[in-house]
Amino acid sequence: MRERRLRLADRLRIERAVQRVDWVLDGRVPIAKRRQVRNELRSNLVEAAQEVGAEKAIQQLGDLRALAVSYLELYRGRFDFQAGAIAAVITYAALQVLGLALILAFHAGVAAGGAHSGTYSLQFWSGFGPFSISVSADGRQFSMLLLSPAHLVLMAVAFAIGSSYRTVFARRSH
Amino acid sequence: MAENGAHDSQMLKGVLSLALLRLLAERESYGYELVTQLHELGLTEIQDGSVYPALGRLERDGHVTSRLVASSSGAARKYYRPSRSGYAELAHIEVAWQSLVGALKPILARPVPAKPKEALP
Numbered sequence: 001m002r003e004r005r006l007r008l009a010d011r012l013r014i015e016r017a018v019q020r021v022d023w024v025l026d027g028r029v030p031i032a033k034r035r036q037v038r039n040e041l042r043s044n045l046v047e048a049a050q051e052v053g054a055e056k057a058i059q060q061l062g063d064l065r066a067l068a069v070s071y072l073e074l075y076r077g078r079f080d081f082q083a084g085a086i087a088a089v090i091t092y093a094a095l096q097v098l099g100l101a102l103i104l105a106f107h108a109g110v111a112a113g114g115a116h117s118g119t120y121s122l123q124f125w126s127g128f129g130p131f132s133i134s135v136s137a138d139g140r141q142f143s144m145l146l147l148s149p150a151h152l153v154l155m156a157v158a159f160a161i162g163s164s165y166r167t168v169f170a171r172r173s174h
Numbered sequence: 175m176a177e178n179g180a181h182d183s184q185m186l187k188g189v190l191s192l193a194l195l196r197l198l199a200e201r202e203s204y205g206y207e208l209v210t211q212l213h214e215l216g217l218t219e220i221q222d223g224s225v226y227p228a229l230g231r232l233e234r235d236g237h238v239t240s241r242l243v244a245s246s247s248g249a250a251r252k253y254y255r256p257s258r259s260g261y262a263e264l265a266h267i268e269v270a271w272q273s274l275v276g277a278l279k280p281i282l283a284r285p286v287p288a289k290p291k292e293a294l295p
Contacts, residue, residue, distance in 0.1 A: 037230075040205065043249035044226060047206040050247060060209075062223035070227035074234060 006046065010054035014045045017058045024068035027081030037071050079163045087162025088155040095130050095151060099144045107135045107142070130154065186220055190228050191237075192271060193217070195256055195264040198238060204251040205229060229254055237263045 006014075018041050025034050048057035061067055102122070110120045119141070121134035129148025136142070145151070197203060197211055208229070209222045232238045237260035242250040256264060 039249060040252045041226065043245070043247070043251055044205040044209075044222065046247045046249055047204075047245075047251070048209075048222065051210075057222075060222045062221035064223075067223040067227065070223070071230065074227055074230050 004050050004053060006049055006054065010049055011046075013054045013058065014042060014049060017045065017061065017064060018042050020064045021068040021071065024065065025072055025075070027085070028072055028077060028083075029075045030077045033075045033077075037075070076166075078167050080166055081163050083166070084159040084161075084163025087158040091155050091158035092151065095154065096144075096146075099131055099133065102131055103133050103135055103142050103144060106133060107139050110135060110137055111139070125150065186217060187224065189271065190220065190224065191232060192264070192267045194225070194228060194232065195237065195260055195267070198254055198256050199261065199264060202253050202255040204243075204253050208254075232260065235263075236260075 018038055021041060022034060022038050025037065029037070045054075045057050045061075048060060051057075052060070058064075106120070106122050115137040117137050119134050119136050121132070123132045124130075126132070127149075129145050129150035131145065132148070133144045134142065193212060193215075194208060197208055203211070205226050206222065209220070209225050212220050212225070229238065233240055233254065236257055238254045239257050240252050240254050243253050245251045
């Protein structure tokens, strides 16, 4: 079959497909293995694109997500840093939502107590967090901690559990 | 092969290792070349995306070894060849395959009746 010359657009298209597979492996597969997967996939795609064109070459791969999952199952490392990062972000979001709920509840309490002016505050573990709130009696102003040592500790714990639970779970199920 | 020439994709997945090891036993090869060879054999339903991880699996299990060879297309090609364990695995799968085909042959050779026989009470 006659070889086609690849244009820049073809190479970019191939690179995009490689990156889409690589993104799923990011933080889950050891870096050296990921590089090998990227290089081999790129090399095969270039070969295929020279014969059938970049678009068809990528199409022939099938579902890129399924391909990435196959590689993931094959080369998964001990830690899943992507899952750890997601767990940490969810923990942070949950703390902030809880903080907002506390503000609403605290303000309701302040209003029920008949306060008309001034600012009222509530603190758990002063200086450590994660909740240190203050709210004005009229409810127009409030403040809460965006980051504290407790936030960091809880996020670190969530990250550790999120990134390793699969390894621990797999070991226990064997 | 089915009547319309299509193969069952699940069945193909099961014999992909056999086909890959057999082709590699004939000639050292790389991912896309193997895909092309499989397609030339009529196994056109096999997608490139199932061959590449299958090669990775064979390598992880120690059935093939690989080496990088520079190519004119730019990126180096990863060539695979069966290892000693790969040849043993190939022999094992070939025997299993032949035995399966042998066991099914007499059943498939019989004509399919219009209606199954009623079970005796």
